[in-house]
Amino acid sequence: MSTAVELSAAVWRKSSYSNGEGGACLEVADGFPSVLPVRDSKRPEGPALVFGADGWAPFVAAVKDGTL
DSSP states (O other), X not given: OOOOOOOTXXXXXXXXXXXXXXXXXXEEEOOOTTEEEEEETTOTXXXXXXEEHHHHHXXXXXXHTTOO
16 A cells, blocks of 8 residues: 655645745645645755644644643
8 A cells, every 4th residue: 555645736835824034934735635745835846744634633733732
């Protein structure tokens, strides 16, 4: 079973939490039902992290509350 996700046609959008000064910019790609691809907008040619959709909300919640 392959776990690779084909991202060549992904449409990326900048996170609403990214600042407008070119730093701390995170992009996500919508349209992948079971995963959430994430990348650094300063390095669009670089690697993307792919999170399971069911784990993304708990991850964000933990970051917001300071657990992570």
